[in-house]
Amino acid sequence: MLAAKQLFALASSSKPQAEPAFLRERVDTYYRERAVNAVTGGHILKGRIPGADDLILTSNDYLSISRHPAIMQAQAETLHAQGHGVLRSSVFLFGETPQRALERALAHATQAEDALVAQSGWCANTGLIQAIANAETPVYLDMFAHMSLWEGVHAAGATPRPFRHNRVEALDTLIAKHGPGLVIVDSVYSTNGSVCPLPAVVDVATRHGCVILVDESHSLGVFGTAGEGMVAALGLTDQVHFRTASLSKAYAARGGLILGSVRNMEYLRYASRPAIFSSGLLPHELAGLQATLQVVSEANDRREQVLDNARYLRAKLAGLGYDVGQDESQILALVPGAEHLTIQLRDALEARGVFGSVFCDPATPRNRSLIRFTINAAHTRAELARVAAVCAEVRDVVDLAQWPEARKRGEAA
Secondary structure, X not given: OOOHHHHHHHXXXXXXXXXXXXXXXXXXXXXXXXXXXXXXXXXXXOOOOOOOOXXXXXXXXXXXXXXXXXXXXXXXXXXXXXXXXXXXXXXXXXXXXXXXXXXXXXXXXXXXXXXXXXXXXXXXHHHHHHHHOOOOOEEEEEOOOOHHHHHHHHHHOOEEEEXXXXXXXXXXXXXXXXXXXXEEEEOEOOOOOOEOOHHHHHHHHHHOOOEEEEEOOOOOXXXXXXXXXXXXXXXXXXXXXXXXXXXXXXXXXXXXXXXXOHHHHHHHHOOOHHHHHOEOOOHHHHHHHHHHHHHHHOOHHHHHHHHHHHHHHHHHHHHOOOXXXXXXXXXXXXXXXXXXXXXXXXXXXXXXXXXXXXXXXXXXXXXXXXXXXEOOOOOOHHHHHHHHXXXXXXXXXXXXXXXXHHHHHHHHO
């Protein structure tokens, strides 16, 4: 890992004559403002390397199926039989193909009319919004919506109209002011694990005649009686026009997903730029996803376990004074706020063998950086108790009482 002095040396070692000023300035800004924190001297995204006995709470493999034998066997058999197949854009697939079979199976499992498999969750979101919005479309996004959704608005040339996180009344006011458009929310927000009040959002958006897009990346597989996601579990499929998801979370694979009507999916196959201009998934990836779908649909014990694990750790951390919210999700966030305080927390946790994911600008505002814990079904109670014990040990080290939410509680009291 590079120390601060080494980073500065690296920053000044390139030959300036080989680069125009605009490029050098962009890179210099990174080294000046991101690579070396002004208070701690450290890089916010570069901590220790985990050891064999350390606890890792950074994986999105919520159901702990990344090494499931049925999935690996399906992938291995297809890879041996077909290799990487014919590499081409999905726009050139015709008739009944493994991808179309998978799309139909995914649609059936999620109570959708049809589905489109994309190269990633990023491609699903950017390609969808680019294809359904334009410069005249007001797009209403929750402020915590995933960056891929904001990028889709940019690609469409549309006007973003952000509203305060989970504040349905703010959404209602915005739509009344700017007119019907596209409403975008996450069912479970990846940054802090908060859950969207979907019924209320859908009610407001429907009443104003809006199109509704729900990103289900962190609820697909985890919520519902068969992992169908939160929209279907709440009986809202007939009111939500589009659902998207990354298949790199509970599905522990590579790919993205768009769910919607047969008519709209047919349109997107030939209008979404990532669908046209990127190669499709490889044969062994498609075979693995078919096997994964079966595993996920039967994984009720894993769904119960991951949410039970999250409830346990959330209660422990809340009892220690950490503000981890009250929502029932598998994501917990510790929010020191300022980046130097988040570096301090990261270093304190990692020194004691606990690793979470650092979220900072541009994933969060500069004054709301955080450490995220993602809980998996395979985490044992003893491991989670150890995490809680470490968090108890570092409270004074990281000056928990001075974190923004702790100060708010103190002022309210």
